[in-house]
Amino acid sequence: MTVSILIPTYNESKSIQKTVEGIIEGKGDQVIEILILDSVNSTDNLKETLAAYEVRYIKTPCNSRSSxxxxxxxxxxxxxxxxxxxxTILPKNYVSEITKVLQFAQLGCFRAIIESKNVLLKINSFFTRLNFLWCRGGDQTLFLKKADFLELGGFDEQYVIMEDYDFLRRAQAKFKFGISKKSVIVSARKYEKNGFWRIQLANFAAMRAFLKDNATPQQIKENYTKALNLDY
Known part of the structure; x- marks a missing residue:
């Protein structure tokens, strides 16, 4: 089985190099391409930043992660x-881990460790090993066969936020979901800018609105970005 790695970006030239270097270092023969899917609204020099790396840079006509x-x-x-x-930094043996999970499940993700010594963030990291929707999130990654992704209709592009939760909710109604025992390393930059409890409250409000279906995805995004300092 061959693997395509897809990384959606928006002004990520300052953060992405470490991620790409880790991917390339551990990719082996099965990873046939690394697609950098840059937002049409990005204004940084990401293409030039990645010029020395073996990646396929694509300036998409889209401006949301789902699209x-x-x-x-x-x-x-x-x-x-x-x-x-x-x-997000991948474990060195990520391809073999993906293969292992897909032997018993149709889709899956890695556990996550937030790159911080903060005890509360260590507790957050612990919960990523549990198979509950509220424990998920795109920073834990997502992998599945392309055929299954297309069968599910891909990401619903009306979700300009929470697109990963919507996809998983639909996918888990049809397919088995698996979680690798290995972990990715997730940047703590959002917590460093906003603080733990501010993030938790914003996440809770977004998840509550999503589950109750009492706000549009655009409204959820507006409330989320209003609550937090997100300059990337």
Whole structure:
């Protein structure tokens, strides 16, 4: 099975190099392409930043993660799609771990360790090993066969936020979901800018609105970005 790695980006030139270097170092023969799916609204020099790396840079006509990832999925050549955040560091043996999970499940993710010594963030990291929707999130990655992704209709592009939760909710109604015992390393930059409890309150409000379906995805995003300092 061949793997396409898809990384949606928006002004990520300061964060993505470490991620890409880790991917390339551990990719082996099965990873046939690394697709950088840059937002049409990005204003940084990401293409130049990545010029020395073996990646396929694509300036998408899209401006949301859901639409960027769908755009890349349609172009991807691999049998398996592996969605990764631009500031997430993969374990060295990530391909073999993906293969291991997909032996008993149709889709899956890695556990996550937030890169911080903060005890509360260590507790947050612990919960990523549990198979509950509220324990998920795109920074933990997502992998599945391209055929299954297309069968599910991809990401719903009306979700300009919470697109990963919507996809998982639909996917888990049909397919078995698995979690690797290995962990990715997730940047703590959002917590460093906003603080733990501010993030938790914003996450809780977004998840509550999503589950209760009492706000549009655009309204959820507006409230979320209003509550937090997100300059990336």
């Amino acid at each position: 960027q990832m769908n755009y890349g999925a349609n172009l991807a050549k691999g049998d398996i799609l592996f969605f990764v955040h631009a500031d």
